[in-house]
Amino acid sequence: MPRFTVVVPVHEVRGLLRECLESVLRQRSCHSETIEVIGVDDGSADGSGRLLDELAAADRRVRAVHLAAPVSAGERRDAGAGQARGEYLLFLEPGLVLLPGALDAVDARLKEAGDPDLLLFGHLRTPFLGTAEPARSLDVLRAAGDAVTTAAGRPGLLGVAPVSWNRAVRREFWRDGGPRFGPGARAEAMWALGALLAAGSVAALATPCVDHRQRRPLPGARPAEDRGEVVAAYDALLAKTAARPGAEALRGPLFALAVRELLKTYAGARGQRRAYVRAVAAFSRTHRPVGSGRSGVRARLLTGGRFRTLAALDGALAARRALRSRVRAVRRSALRTAFRHYYRLQRLLPLDPGLAVYASYWNRGVSCNPAAVHRKAAELAPHIKGVWVVTKAEAADGHPFVLPDTLAYWRLMARAGYFVNNVNFPDHLVKRPGQRHLQTHHGTPLKRMGLDQLDRPAAAQGFGFRRFLARVDRWDFSLSANPHSTETWSRVYPSAVRHLESGYPRNDVYATATAESIAAVRRALGIAPGRRAILYAPTHREYERGFSAPLDLVRVADALGPDTLLLVRAHYFHASAGLPEHPGLLDVSAHPRVEELCLAADALVTDYSSMMFDYANLDRPIVVHAPDWEVYRTVRGVCFDLLSGRPGDTPGAVTTSTDELISCFRDGGWDSRANAVLRAAFRERFCPYDDGRAAERVVRTVFLDEEADAPRPVEPARRAVPPLPGQTGARRVSAAGRPSP
Structure with a gap:
């Protein structure tokens, strides 16, 4: 019999569930005889139930319970407790975490107190966008001391926060008449107080065991309560x-x-x-x-009788609201310009449902997912005119465009029905009712993003999180290339956005490329037939200035000889890689379509760039060159261990020095059978939806409201991949990484 059963109610918490459960499973001395975790899902539409099944399959201490119909949080807790086997019941909410050593401290105190009916323990409180601080309940628990008592014997214990996750309940006490949660908005508080009042023996532990991480309140997230x-x-x-x-x-x-x-x-x-x-x-x-x-x-x-006090309270609340409104109005007034006045007037006019605004990489031209969506929208929804926002320095490739901060720009932003971007539109954009915003993103997250950067000041560098969240609130749809991205976006961009697991439209070209189109790209780049092309694409490091290649490129080019050409792609923050003149090096940083570079390359060498996730669609060798992995993951932070060597985490060979990289290509390790197996697992995990029809799914869902007609993704094992450079005919790849014609 386990010592503890931790019950976790699950409902629309995909971005929060993993960290919550891992905080339990990583407790010291937490083997299957000590603990079981029961997650109870009631049909979450966001995929929380699928994630719960995944976590249960990976750890036998986790059990997934799926209810047939949606119920309240209290009823989910009751369902989990009803299946518990542990001596004590604990409840934990997704978004909250057990602090290290918490279960050991709880177990020790229970044994010291003779296994009472109820143990109350402390917690930390972490405000949204704030830092952890001790909760007031800790003072009450300290005052209670070590005595085993009851609520009647120590009424001050009523001052402990009435929640489910700061107490351990003996399962026999719960089974033999202890209170149940049941439905209702105050079910948790009533259960917590009821358990305290009914317990025949109560002990206190003045140690923080839970971090109460407060979530961002979202509009409509909590139903109106019947007072x-x-x-x-x-x-x-x-x-x-x-x-x-x-x-x-x-x-x-x-x-x-x-x-x-x-x-x-x-x-x-x-x-x-x-x-x-x-x-x-x-x-x-x-x-x-x-x-x-x-x-x-x-x-x-x-x-x-005359509600004098209530009227005063009403007046105080109204005055506070009015004061906040005036402060906001003054701030807006100070920032207005003549163009903003014009923009405000334009917003009084009707929306144009046949007008869409596209932008990419802070107006750097026509590229990435927005460009692929635009092309497909022109085919499937020709009644919607697409207009690009580009700077003077960028080309719009013959598409209709406007320049920022022009009358045409403000008119477009005020009246367009659709907005598509792979980054955020500027803060001055006011979202009108009826406008639809599609956030396409521009990569799969390896590095920490959004709110995950709160504890990474070197990466955030003064990032305005509240302003950022106001931009996120404009999103209606957020594209996802894989379940990992959906889980991450849900956590780091908390909002009411709908996540579209469609795949990345920019990757559609990988499913449709032919030997002829690949050869044409290589000719345009000047790659001679039969010459091996290796694409080197290091990522940007916020703690460094300018382009920095942690690789001696000239040595690599010399060592690999004239039959190999290194295509060097600097991050889009940099205009060029600043390469020396060398016949084995080609700077492709300014090339407008990175997808074409991937199609042209026989292999990819990168460090932590999200390009690796897209390149995996091609089933071509990937080499991770990571000489500064420990520095990068410490300073920037990462979502998973890219260098673990586990299938699904590591896409192929790993090198940490220029000599290792040269040896990898000389001895054939870059294209070994073992690395092909790793690549297949990586592709299975991160490319489940990129079947060539992602753009169609997006257009039918966002622009045409025809989601039911959108094609379902084809799983990777049933897809063909483009031919290798110099070969003809598409290939298929087995789960073991063995290609076949």
């Missing part, structure tokens, strides 16, 4: 407590707690305040202890 149900919940709790032997000592403290919560609830009771006040008045008449002192004063605040 009458809140009053009824506390009414039932006090009535049940009054019937318990020796409950007189609890009546005053419990009533005071209820009054505090009801006063908090009043602030949001717009539209139903008079009815709410009447319900609270009845509650007070029923449960207010005689001579309740300060608690009675607080109750009378709600029961005064």
